[in-house]
């Protein structure tokens with residue numbers, strides 16, 4: 001059940017072109033967001049609503065994440081993202097998103113213990129990695145491996161179950177980190193490094209990524225805290241493309257692993273989470289081209305160029321993305337601490353400055369989004385470009401699981417099945433092959 005299961009207040013009267021009128025219930029959320037409930041519109045009038053890309057369509061009521069794109073506000077379970085970024089850890093945020101409150105010390109210990117216990121993969125799964133091409137993108141591997149987990153850990157029928165949610169959720173949050181690190185090791189031809197129970201979630205991940213059996217690996221607490229920060233900032237973002245995918249797939253009662261695997265593929269797209277990889281590739285391209293930010297700003301404004309400023313613009317934010325604000329500040333701090341001067345950061349800042357003072361971007365309210373600066377930090381940590389979207393996936397997983405659980409617990413939830421307005425041919429007869437022109 002969503003926490004904010006608000007009751008309709010008063011009805012809206014809608015006049016239709018054929019003279020019909022209908023009363024539509026108004027639903028008001030806890031932050032005074034208003035919606036018209038159109039669920040009876042077709043059965044009562046014959047009309048449906050048409051909203052390609054779901055620009056103006058609410059698909060559910062949710063008590064998990066609040067976001068105000070006009071004011072640049074983002075809160076998980078009511079807590080501002082800035083506070084969580086400063087004070088919390090990724091594991092705590094995962095618990096908060098999934099269970100709706102910050103864990104007390106007992107809950108925290110239990111959750112951390114379970115995450116530690118479930119870090120290893122079934123040994124047989126290691127063989128899967130050998131079958132992938134060394135050129136395979138880690139997102140392709142990760143999605144396939146997460147789907148494969150349902151062959152090991154879900155119910156025999158593969159059908160979703162809330163009874164086993166807690167166990168499957170910790171399994172997935174824990175194992176996805178091992179799968180991500182193994183995908184990377186596979187791509188560079190190094191042996192897999194097994195998880196170590198004594199390490200925290202993020203430290204364990206860094207070790208599995210960067211340790212080699214022949215050498216000692218020292219964990220840098222600064223890197224651990226940056227990974228924590230980045231994962232927290234990515235942990236949920238209400239009904240975005242990949243989260244909606246997880247909900248749509250899960251709405252058929254497909255199991256959690258299958259639903260998340262579909263979400264991973266949705267996230268991979270360059271207009272969504274894949275943008276973080278695209279941003280660095282764009283910055284490298286600009287640098288190789290001589291570093292002229294103005295030229296690329298002009299290209300981004302020219303619709304015929306086919307070029308978009310990656311990491312800029314957002315469906316919901318019409319203000320600075322609050323996550324980008326935190327990441328930009330962290331970027332300066334991390335690079336300074338690590339003693340790195342990255343020319344990509346200079347180019348990114350130049351692009352941002354030019355864009356924010358340009359009428360094209362101002363009129364369309366296009367600001368840097370979460371992906372604009374995150375790649376520069378990942379680079380500084382030594383994470384290769386093709387792993388950036390994998391990092392996003394590790395962060396977003398608790399959000400997907402929280403949304404999947406909320407959907408499964410919602411008694412009003414039904415299978416997702418949008419309608420359409422058909423624009424094809426009217427009825428015509430089948431023509432046998434010999435009579436076709």
Ligand code: ACO
Pocket residue numbers: 053270271272273275300301307308309310311312313314315316364366369370371
């Ligand atoms: N560069 C140049 N112009 C842009 C950009 C951009 N990055 N983003 C939007 N615009 C322009 C569009 O051309 C359009 O102009 P028009 O009104 O003259 O036709 C207008 O701004 C509105 O853009 P839409 O594409 O209609 O906005 P939509 O909400 O559908 O798309 C999206 C949002 C996909 C994020 C878009 O801004 C974009 O492609 N950005 C670059 C990719 C990116 O950074 N994606 C990551 C988003 S954050 C995330 O998913 C984690």
